[in-house]
Amino acid sequence: AGIDLLALESLALDVARTCARLIVDERPRDLGVAATKSSRTDVVTIMDRRSEDLARELLGRARPDDGFHGEESSRVATTSGITWVVDPIDGTVNYLYDIPAYAVSVAAVVGDPAVPGAWAPVAAAVVDAARGDAYVARRGGGARLLRTDPRRPEAGHEEQPLACAATDDLGGALCGTGFGYDADVRAEQGRVVAGVLPQVRDVRRGGSAALDLCWVAEGRLDVYYEQGLHEWDLAGAWLVVTEAGGQVLGLRGSAPADPFTVAGPPALTGMLVPVLEGLVAPS
Numbered sequence: 001a002g003i004d005l006l007a008l009e010s011l012a013l014d015v016a017r018t019c020a021r022l023i024v025d026e027r028p029r030d031l032g033v034a035a036t037k038s039s040r041t042d043v044v045t046i047m048d049r050r051s052e053d054l055a056r057e058l059l060g061r062a063r064p065d066d067g068f069h070g071e072e073s074s075r076v077a078t079t080s081g082i083t084w085v086v087d088p089i090d091g092t093v094n095y096l097y098d099i100p101a102y103a104v105s106v107a108a109v110v111g112d113p114a115v116p117g118a119w120a121p122v123a124a125a126v127v128d129a130a131r132g133d134a135y136v137a138r139r140g141g142g143a144r145l146l147r148t149d150p151r152r153p154e155a156g157h158e159e160q161p162l163a164c165a166a167t168d169d170l171g172g173a174l175c176g177t178g179f180g181y182d183a184d185v186r187a188e189q190g191r192v193v194a195g196v197l198p199q200v201r202d203v204r205r206g207g208s209a210a211l212d213l214c215w216v217a218e219g220r221l222d223v224y225y226e227q228g229l230h231e232w233d234l235a236g237a238w239l240v241v242t243e244a245g246g247q248v249l250g251l252r253g254s255a256p257a258d259p260f261t262v263a264g265p266p267a268l269t270g271m272l273v274p275v276l277e278g279l280v281a282p283s
């Protein structure tokens with residue numbers, strides 16, 4: 001009671017859009033891949049930090065009693081019960097290579113986002129920074145895509161309700177996935193994807209888990225799974241998927257991101273979960 005979810009959703013959208021503009025407008029022009037091989041982490045980290053600092057400042061000004069939990073490890077404790085979980089650039093490798101698939105994710109959550117299974121998103125925005133599209137959702141209020149025509153930004157945006165794909169055919173499904181940065185986990189991810197690939201139409205690795213999940217809500221991907229997502233990758237898009245009629249789960253009854261995340265329409269997650277459970281060694 002007492003939480004104005006619409007106000008949280010529109011604040012999330014404002015902040016995510018402002019940070020998205022920052023990372024696009026101030027992306028260093030000389031961020032050429034060859035030239036930055038040795039210093040790539042630094043350059044990306046600087047923009048990640050700037051985007052996160054801006055989000056923390058805007059949210060703190062608007063709602064000083066809320067907590068903050070960002071990827072770049074800035075933490076503010078909550079006294080209101082709401083904590084903002086922010087990924088300042090999701091898809092940093094795409095950002096580095098100028099592949100236009102990176103996002104800013106801003107989510108209001110209840111519970112403790114540092115503890116898997118102990119939190120849930122209540123309002124969120126994920127902004128596809130390069131295209132300008134925004135995916136927004138609030139608990140019980142549905143999920144929407146606000147689409148801007150990049151040739152006519154002054155025309156505002158078109159609004160479209162989001163709904164996951166209706167398919168229940170795993171063999172015909174386009175399945176998204178992602179890989180973490182840890183070499184041991186990657187070896188396991190390679191093994192698992194080799195087992196999934198023959199059982200689906202095809203596999204995509206988009207490079208921004210937040211956008212991939214929003215694409216599930218849009219029906220551009222049918223289903224998604226990843227091992228080892230962080231709460232900031234997941235928080236905003238989790239709500240977008242569930243409000244679009246999808247399910248977001250872990251394996252063997254665990255919470256999402258603990259450590260597996262599977263997302264899609266219930267008919268497909270119901271088929272993909274047992275496939276993954278058969279491929280992944282019990283932890």
Ligand code: IPD
Nearest residue numbers: 090091092178179180207208209
């Ligand atoms: C990464 C991306 C990627 C996913 C990784 C994430 P970052 O987030 O979402 O698609 O596969 O697990 O860590 O590092 O670009 O914010």
